[in-house]
Amino acid sequence: xxxxxxxxxxxxxxxxxxxxxxxxxxxxxxxxxxxxxxxxxxxxxxxxxxxxxxxxxxxxxxxxxxxxxxxxxxxxxxxxxxxxxxxxxxxxxxxxxxxxxxxxxxxxxxxxxxxxxxxxxxxxxxxxxxxxxxxxxxxxxxxxxxxxxxxxxxxxxxxxxxxxxxxxxxxxxxxxxxxxxxxxxxxxxxx
Amino acid sequence: xxxxxxxxxxxxxxxxxxxxxxxxxxxxxxxxxxxxxxxxxxxxxxxxxxxxxxxxxxxxxxxxxxxxxxxxxxxxxxxxxxxxxxxxxxxxxxxxxxxxxxxxxxxxxxxxxxxxxxxxxxxxxxxxxxxxxxxxxxxxxxxxxxxxxxxxxxxxxxxxxxxxxxxxxxxxxxxxxxxxxxxxxxxxxxxxxxxxxxxxxxxxxxxxxxxxxxxxxxxxxxxxxxxxxxxxxxxxxxxxxxxxxxxxxxxxxxxxxxxxxxxxxxxxxxxxxxxxxxxxxxxxxxxxxxxxxxxxxxxxxxxxxxxxxxxxxxxxxxxxxxxxxxxxxxxxxxxxxxxxxxxxxxxxxxxxxxxxxxxxxxxxxxxxxxxxxxxxxxxxxxxxxxxxxxxxxxxxxxxxxxxxxxxxxxxxxxxxxx
Numbered sequence: 001x002x003x004x005x006x007x008x009x010x011x012x013x014x015x016x017x018x019x020x021x022x023x024x025x026x027x028x029x030x031x032x033x034x035x036x037x038x039x040x041x042x043x044x045x046x047x048x049x050x051x052x053x054x055x056x057x058x059x060x061x062x063x064x065x066x067x068x069x070x071x072x073x074x075x076x077x078x079x080x081x082x083x084x085x086x087x088x089x090x091x092x093x094x095x096x097x098x099x100x101x102x103x104x105x106x107x108x109x110x111x112x113x114x115x116x117x118x119x120x121x122x123x124x125x126x127x128x129x130x131x132x133x134x135x136x137x138x139x140x141x142x143x144x145x146x147x148x149x150x151x152x153x154x155x156x157x158x159x160x161x162x163x164x165x166x167x168x169x170x171x172x173x174x175x176x177x178x179x180x181x182x183x184x185x186x187x188x189x190x191x
Numbered sequence: 192x193x194x195x196x197x198x199x200x201x202x203x204x205x206x207x208x209x210x211x212x213x214x215x216x217x218x219x220x221x222x223x224x225x226x227x228x229x230x231x232x233x234x235x236x237x238x239x240x241x242x243x244x245x246x247x248x249x250x251x252x253x254x255x256x257x258x259x260x261x262x263x264x265x266x267x268x269x270x271x272x273x274x275x276x277x278x279x280x281x282x283x284x285x286x287x288x289x290x291x292x293x294x295x296x297x298x299x300x301x302x303x304x305x306x307x308x309x310x311x312x313x314x315x316x317x318x319x320x321x322x323x324x325x326x327x328x329x330x331x332x333x334x335x336x337x338x339x340x341x342x343x344x345x346x347x348x349x350x351x352x353x354x355x356x357x358x359x360x361x362x363x364x365x366x367x368x369x370x371x372x373x374x375x376x377x378x379x380x381x382x383x384x385x386x387x388x389x390x391x392x393x394x395x396x397x398x399x400x401x402x403x404x405x406x407x408x409x410x411x412x413x414x415x416x417x418x419x420x421x422x423x424x425x426x427x428x429x430x431x432x433x434x435x436x437x438x439x440x441x442x443x444x445x446x447x448x449x450x451x452x453x454x455x456x457x458x459x460x461x462x463x464x465x466x467x468x469x470x471x472x473x474x475x476x477x478x479x480x481x482x483x484x485x486x487x488x489x490x491x492x493x494x495x496x497x498x499x500x501x502x503x504x505x506x507x508x509x510x511x512x513x514x515x516x517x518x519x520x521x522x523x524x525x526x527x528x529x530x531x532x533x534x535x536x537x538x539x540x541x542x543x544x545x546x547x548x549x550x551x552x553x554x555x556x557x558x559x560x561x562x563x564x565x566x567x568x569x570x571x572x573x574x575x576x577x578x579x580x581x582x583x584x585x586x587x588x589x590x591x592x593x594x595x596x597x598x599x600x601x602x603x604x605x606x607x608x609x
Binding site for chain 1 (some may be wrong): 308328343
């Protein structure tokens, strides 16, 4: 591909600008948001705490992960599905409704794109429920290498006990569905 | 590369002998020796290649060590420093890129610039999502990274980045990734691929290998198992068989026309499967239009490419056979009747006979073998076909066997006369 040197330099600068645009926009949105983010808490269960490349991290099952929907309402499992969230008095998140179109969501509402969407089935009476499963996207939490063993032991104990959802994940929600996980902690203030 | 080196060394050894025996004037010998010596000098020495390989291994190991070291200390650094460290590979890529362009550096520099810029972008985005705990889907991340890799890919015309691009494209082929993303990713790569597939283009053989993987990825990403994949699949087989036979016809070996045999194998398997099971050519339940358009755009693009490649050369029965096979896959659109088993049996038998005849007439062992494989596949499928009675199977096989013996006798007689 023969091109003049100046044109090449110009195009390369443009491509670098394109590359930097996404990280810069993300940092600006999170560090200097136009409106303060809404913080919500989620009950979580943690599994699989180590990865040789990424180091210490926990894979989380986040709750809520089911929602009742009006009868006859269906969602395309392969398409985009958004979950509208609401903050309860105790700071925990409540799943309000699922939506397939961003147009169904009011500008002031907090929402997030979800995956793993499928209709729940009741095998006892062989009937489809009017409820759908979804997976919230904050399924990883990276840990400090030095603090990790302690937290992993804690998580491991809790997973085995009946209080297996007793960990809390705090997430900040920004406009346009952007979110950032803030912290993972024990519900009773104990790490 | 090694073959060329051997050839040049051999010819340089031969030149003095030719001069000594009086076949070559001294002046011509000197000119030829200078010419071939200069060409030999341009080839990378094996020692240089070995040194480059060792350097690469060293760099990768050092980088892996640095990654693990940073991994250990990562959360102790302030956020700004972590972002700065994450941007460092991209910075190296940018410096390399500007130097490469400004000083019109060699292809090695161009490759390094392209790879460092693209991987720098990938590292920065991945680390940022780790720093802020912004989790997301792997296919979302990969789509963004692949899109950002397109400008360096074209600017530096990089073979290595092309290979990485195609390899990582397969990460888009997951159950919940939207098919249009695979289409866009393949479309972005297509102009570069086509430019390199021209006969005298740089790294043409390398890009021929990539073409097959690109087609495979695009087929899986745009169609997957959800749609009637047999139609674009058969068209892709036809495209690779026709272009492959054109290459072989121009003297390229099978290694330089790499997708000829896999495409032929897949085509035969599809027909053999269709001849045994109606499910192979069964139309799946129709999905919504918003997903179906990707399938049709992809299928239309493959058919168009097939048509363009097909029209480049003179029509022959074997070439037309590929068009026939594509047309046969359209039958399920017209009727729901279970006719495809019969159609595939006839097509496989007909294809085998046409290829055998073509191979015999034109003394082409490749074509003859192709025909033999098709007939043998059909025979094997029917031999094990429980739906046909034993008596019919035995009669059919006896007739086929006698046919082969007669054909062999005729072939030997004609060969003897020739």
